[in-house]
Amino acid sequence: MIEREDINFERSVIVGIITQDQDESKLSEYLDELEFLTFTAGGQVYKRFTQKMDKPNPKTFVGTGKMEEIHNYIVENDIHTVIFDDELTPAQQKNISRELNCKVLDRTNLILDIFAQRAQTSYARTQVELAQFQYLLPRLSGMWTHLERQRGGIGMRGPGETEIETDRRIVRDRISLLRDKLKVIDKQMASQRGNRGAMVRVALVGYTNVGKSTLMNAVGKSEVFVENKLFATLDTTVRKIVIGNLPFLLSDTVGFIRKLPTQLVESFKSTLDEVREADLLLHVVDISHHDFEDHIESVNDILKDIKSNDKPTIMIFNKIDAYVPERIAEDDLITERTSKHYSIEEWKKTWMSKVGEDNAIFISATNKENFEEFRKKVYEAVREIHITRFPYNNFLFPDYEHLMEASDDE
Structure with a gap:
């Protein structure tokens, strides 16, 4: 476990599965990286949960018994966030959030959050915001109430903080606007590269x-x-x-x-x-x-x-x-x-x-x-x-x- 000196970290657990394409040693490497990602985002991992499965459960990613084990642990240890090593489908994310009654993220969401923290220039922030909206678009149904995005913390930075009431039409319009903005900047940067001689x-x-x-x-x-x-x-x-x-x-x-x-x-x-x-x-x-x-x-x-x-x-x-x-x-x-x-x-x-x-x-x-x-x-x-x-x-x-x-x- 990565130790942190400050007390402002977010108490987290991480979850991964062993499959035919991903053996136990490979999963361990991925979870090591996921833990470092969590640390970078501002969290501390208290426990890893793994399960051997032929393929992810289409409803909750892991099995019923493992979900119950994770739920019991987060209640007993005041865990704020559960992070899954693979990208969850919108249905999985919604079902897991309902079962665990806490913040649920996947690897993609976590990486997007780190990028949101690290983006310094207007161009980088625009790029990250576009990626976040593209990720959020298929997950809008019921997402705001399940994740209570007002709470902030890991995975909560970016567009969700100020646009709780957003709907698909607004998000699509925003994506279109951001793409147009990036096209303008892309042309400027291409021109700069051309001017380098x-x-x-x-x-x-x-x-x-x-x-x-x-x-x-x-x-x-x-x-x-x-x-x-x-x-x-x-x-x-x-x-x-x-x-x-x-x-x-x-x-x-x-x-x-x-x-x-x-x-x-x-x-x-x-x-x-x-x-x-x-x-x-x-x-x-x-x-x-x-x-x-x-x-x-x-x-x-x-x-x-x-x-x-x-x-x-x-x-x-x-x-x-x-x-x-x-x-x-x-x-x-x-x-x-x-x-x-x-x-x-x-x-x-x-x-x-x-x-x-x-x-x-x-x-x-x-x-x-x-x-x-x-x-x-x-x-x-x-x-x-x-x-x-x-x-x-x-x-x-x-x-x-x-x-x-x-x-x-x-």
């Missing part, structure tokens, strides 16, 4: 909380907001970076996550356009996270969805300072050695070797460990793109070794 564009991509903003600050000497919470920043930050004598544009994009709500993918189209229009991707991975391989797969799936999976990419395995493999005692003859016991050197000999030396680097953005090697790889990759685009500028940008030699001579 012919400089090579590099985009940081990766799972949420892998250290993209920390890396952005380290390489760009900028002050991008950094916090050990999910989705610490939503707005794309673009900085002009110069390595040696070679300038390029570096953008820090919103982090990805498993089971990312489709509403957010649609709403954050322009943010993702920074990725679509990039010449080079720096895929940042938190190698210290026990589930980093799944994170890579999730990011690659989203890149495929937005048709950006074929771009030149450098894998940046970050947080090597925090990587600690699990140990097996010398006298332990039972425990089977798996990838969780690998050292970083052993990881490099696995599938990572197929990535290639030119396309992978292991660093610590916080400590700037291996940072010179990182700068070299990025410089050479950007240089190759630049020379391809402007072959007559070849003499201006020597390879990295000659650049450093020239720098030493000076």
Whole structure:
């Protein structure tokens, strides 16, 4: 459980199911992430409820007995919120709220709430509001009385606070208005991207909380907001970076996550356009996270969805300072050695070797460990793109070794 020092957290429990497509270990990983999402939103998880089922109960997601167990626990422990790991149907959410008589959220609602907290600019707030209304539209029937949105707290931020009496027509009108507003902003942002000239564009991509903003600050000497919470920043930050004598544009994009709500993918189209229009991707991975391989797969799936999976990419395995493999005692003859016991050197000999030396680097953005090697790889990759685009500028940008030699001579 994640401990919190303040007393203003929201007392919560989380619920997930074990299915043919999601075994117990996978569910445990998802619930770990759901707990971190809850912490980020302002809650503390007191208990996890799991159940093995072929498929979710169409009425209440979990079975009758499990619902009774959850109800008894929330009454006895003064629990405010029950959060389900998968997206609930409108009927499930309504039925569960009636059964438990407390606030009921799903993973999508929770992520939308965090985005509502984190949105700082007018553009980000518009994107989040659109996603919230799209989520709420099929859930309007009886939603206000069941959730008592006036109470506030996790999942209650955004349009529901001030428009309790809203109906489908008003919501549809609002969605249409927000889409029109985003189209105007999208055109403005597309124009801004066009005005950046012919400089090579590099985009940081990766799972949420892998250290993209920390890396952005380290390489760009900028002050991008950094916090050990999910989705610490939503707005794309673009900085002009110069390595040696070679300038390029570096953008820090919103982090990805498993089971990312489709509403957010649609709403954050322009943010993702920074990725679509990039010449080079720096895929940042938190190698210290026990589930980093799944994170890579999730990011690659989203890149495929937005048709950006074929771009030149450098894998940046970050947080090597925090990587600690699990140990097996010398006298332990039972425990089977798996990838969780690998050292970083052993990881490099696995599938990572197929990535290639030119396309992978292991660093610590916080400590700037291996940072010179990182700068070299990025410089050479950007240089190759630049020379391809402007072959007559070849003499201006020597390879990295000659650049450093020239720098030493000076």
